[in-house]
Amino acid sequence: MVFDIIKHDLPDFKSKLIDLLNLEVKANSFDPGELNAARNSLFYKHVDFKK
Template identity: 35%
Template sequence: MLKDKNNDLLYLLSLIESLEKIMLYSKDSKTPESFFDYNDQINFNATLALLLHIGETVGKLSDDLLDKNPEIPWEKMRGLRHRIAHDYIALDIVIIFDVVKNKLPDFLSAVYAVTVQRLHEGILNSEELNLAVGSRYYKHIDFKRLKGD
């Protein structure tokens, strides 16, 4: 798809869903080792796959959205995707854990905030948002947070 701001809502929702899943998958882990080992590494590996997806999705957001929100570390998320994709074996679980626990919560909040702002400004289509509510693909999104409820 082209980098068209008409597609931004879909990509923002995908980002939020992926970020919320990572928060869920990592919530009980207190150390990098416990996160890596938990559930036979399923949660860790799922997190890596979601981080790859997040980096890819950021690359699909419109230039308008990216340019108007330079305070959000979009490029760092894309860079992390490249690091995971091209250096999987040498990934440092301490760094991944730090990103998950200390960087992603702020990134998630920023993505929620930019989504709410752009919905409020009418840049994003609220009818499309209403269609996404209740979708099994977006079951981890806090739609009340997006609608200001």
């Protein structure tokens, strides 16, 4: 059951989450300084900010 959720539901969730975050970035919902700090942070090195 857990494998099915990871295999089938998470990719769709990730895609929708990326779309939502891109929409909010374009709407200037995030503080630009905080966003740049996250982009340059080693803590978020696993996040692809280019998407």
